[in-house]
Amino acid sequence: EPEVTQTPSHQVTQMGQEVILRCVPISNHLYFYWYRQILGQKVEFLVSFYNNEISEKSKIFDDQFSVERPDGSNFTLKIRSTKLEDSAMYFCASSKLSTGNQPQHFGDGTRLSIL
Amino acid sequence: QKEVEQNSGPLSVPEGAIASLNCTYSDRGSQSFFWYRQYSGKSPELIMSIYSNGDKEDGRFTAQLNKASQYVSLLIRDSQPSDSATYLCAVKGEDYKLSFGAGTTVTVRA
Numbered sequence: 001e002p003e004v005t006q007t008p009s010h011q012v013t014q015m016g017q018e019v020i021l022r023c024v025p026i027s028n029h030l031y032f033y034w035y036r037q038i039l040g041q042k043v044e045f046l047v048s049f050y051n052n053e054i055s056e057k058s059k060i061f062d063d064q065f066s067v068e069r070p071d072g073s074n075f076t077l078k079i080r081s082t083k084l085e086d087s088a089m090y091f092c093a094s095s096k097l098s099t100g101n102q103p104q105h106f107g108d109g110t111r112l113s114i115l
Numbered sequence: 116q117k118e119v120e121q122n123s124g125p126l127s128v129p130e131g132a133i134a135s136l137n138c139t140y141s142d143r144g145s146q147s148f149f150w151y152r153q154y155s156g157k158s159p160e161l162i163m164s165i166y167s168n169g170d171k172e173d174g175r176f177t178a179q180l181n182k183a184s185q186y187v188s189l190l191i192r193d194s195q196p197s198d199s200a201t202y203l204c205a206v207k208g209e210d211y212k213l214s215f216g217a218g219t220t221v222t223v224r225a
Contacts, residue, residue: 031211042218043159043203048211056211091158101166103149104213106158 002026004107006092012113013082021077021110023092032075033093033104034067036060043091049075079112087114117142119206121216129224134191136219138204141185148180148187151203153218159203163189194223 005024013019025032034046047057066078093104118141128134151159165171165178177190201218
């Protein structure tokens with residue numbers, strides 16, 4: 001069964017450094033998403049992306065965050081200047097469509113640790 | 116702001132019993148409802164989706180939706196130790212994002 005794949009599985013970064021998290025969505029999916037989950041807390045929506053542009057973003061997704069689809073397969077999340085509170089699991093998800101009964105399928109996540 | 120509330124748990128059930136999980140949501144415009152299972156340190160895994168009022172069964176899982184009461188539930192029949200996990204209720208409206216509840220942790224005792 002097709003999967004969403006994410007790399008790396010664990011990223012350790014010094015505060016203030018830039019980090020790029022990578023995702024390969026399921027190949028016939030058109031909508032891509034980033035979520036994060038701080039340890040012990042809810043899964044929170046960050047951003048959705050369709051047709052090479054952001055379709056929706058949350059208040060968390062401030063100017064320090066950006067997303068890009070640099071080629072036909074990868075979808076990346078960049079955090080420009082990381083803060084301690086950015087430490088979390090980051091999940092990429094994808095879906096065929098955004099409406100109706102189209103579930104979002106999640107990757108295994110990247111654990112981001114900011115020191 | 117969509118709010119999704121789940122019974123706090125943890126929920127402990129003996130092997131072979133029925134586990135019952137509840138979820139309420141605040142946005143009446145919500146259209147799609149999902150149950151995800153999350154093992155500790157892992158990603159959410161889709162186990163059920165439901166869009167219409169009533170029951171939907173898939174193997175040992177049954178999802179129930181009541182839009183008038185803004186309530187969705189998940190029943191796990193014949194619970195197995197491998198069902199021990201946190202179950203996340205997720206709700207979606209006309210926008211793009213899923214709104215998640217905090218999850219209910221289920222422990223199945225052998």
